Amino acid sequence: MPHARHLLAIEGMHPPQITELLDVAEAYALLNRSGNAPRDLLRGKTLINLFFEDSTRTRTSFELAGKRIGADVINMAVSASSVSKGETLLDTAATLNAMQCDLLVVRHGQSGAPALLAQKVDASVINAGDGTHEHPTQALLDALTIRRRKGRLEGLIVAICGDIAHSRVARSNILLLSTLGARVRLIGPPTLIPAEIEQLGVTVFHSMEQGLPGTDIVMMLRLQRERMVSGLVPSAREFFRRYGLDHARLALAKPDALVMHPGPMNRGVEIDSAVADDPERSLIREQVEMGVAVRMAVLDLLSRGHSRNV
Numbered sequence: 471m472p473h474a475r476h477l478l479a480i481e482g483m484h485p486p487q488i489t490e491l492l493d494v495a496e497a498y499a500l501l502n503r504s505g506n507a508p509r510d511l512l513r514g515k516t517l518i519n520l521f522f523e524d525s526t527r528t529r530t531s532f533e534l535a536g537k538r539i540g541a542d543v544i545n546m547a548v549s550a551s552s553v554s555k556g557e558t559l560l561d562t563a564a565t566l567n568a569m570q571c572d573l574l575v576v577r578h579g580q581s582g583a584p585a586l587l588a589q590k591v592d593a594s595v596i597n598a599g600d601g602t603h604e605h606p607t608q609a610l611l612d613a614l615t616i617r618r619r620k621g622r623l624e625g626l627i628v629a630i631c632g633d634i635a636h637s638r639v640a641r642s643n644i645l646l647l648s649t650l651g652a653r654v655r656l657i658g659p660p661t662l663i664p665a666e667i668e669q670l671g672v673t674v675f676h677s678m679e680q681g682l683p684g685t686d687i688v689m690m691l692r693l694q695r696e697r698m699v700s701g702l703v704p705s706a707r708e709f710f711r712r713y714g715l716d717h718a719r720l721a722l723a724k725p726d727a728l729v730m731h732p733g734p735m736n737r738g739v740e741i742d743s744a745v746a747d748d749p750e751r752s753l754i755r756e757q758v759e760m761g762v763a764v765r766m767a768v769l770d771l772l773s774r775g776h777s778r779n780v
């Protein structure tokens with residue numbers, strides 16, 4: 471199979487492509503645990519982390535992934551640099567092009583910004599989250615985490631809960647999970663569920679009591695207040711009372727249901743600490759571990775597909 475040049479979205483990816491990525495990532499997860507990752511694989515290649523929005527775990531995860539397989543990694547602190555001097559995205563692209571980087575990891579507040587950059591630079595572009603559009607590596611790491619624990623994705627029932635409307639994580643997960651044959655439910659207040667989302671093949675519920683029974687995976691999302699117009703949700707306390715996940719609510723799902731959260735968590739708003747930190751039920755730490763493995767796989771596969779100098 472020819473390898474893609476960029477990773478911009480889950481939309482448009484076919485099951486064999488996703489499965490190949492997960493298989494390579496699974497191998498990296500094992501190599502990471504045994505300390506045997508190929509340290510020279512990306513030697514001589516440069517990765518630039520270009521984050522126009524705050525991020526701790528995603529940026530660090532890409533940095534670690536790149537360094538573990540030998541890339542030179544540079545973090546551009548964008549808000550502190552030329553963007554605050556009025557430089558446009560395309561000026562930034564031209565600058566990066568002149569620097570001849572191989573891999574460009576982009577997070578941006580506007581949907582479509584990484585795709586636009588991809589048209590203007592020679593590097594392989596990886597979308598690390600764009601507006602409310604997509605966050606493909608998050609969906610891939612979530613899928614890998616589920617597959618390792620449950621042995622499969624096909625036929626599982628996954629509930630994605632909370633602030634769906636503002637979540638690129640939800641969108642990428644809906645697309646990936648459905649493509650690989652899982653059934654996706656969305657649970658949240660009507661104000662936080664986009665109209666017509668059912669067209670993506672999901673089932674919508676407005677209460678946890680109705681939506682959780684029978685689920686294998688309960689994926690909680692952060693309430694993204696920074697993206698909200700005011701008035702969409704009542705107080706944090708009221709939100710937790712209706713949509714928060716504690717052990718009593720988790721008991722409504724299947725007895726072996728597992729809990730996920732992409733982070734950063736608002737403890738006590740969408741998830742109770744006792745659930746988030748429960749080693750029997752929570753996959754949150756494993757998600758972070760799989761994040762590094764998935765990003766190593768993405769960097770590896772994109773580098774195979776594209777050499778800047780040819």
Ligand code: NCD
Pocket residue numbers: 527528599605608638639691692694732733734
């Ligand atoms: C998410 C994001 O930025 O989209 N975080 C992440 O990448 N782990 C979700 C969020 O910010 O709530």
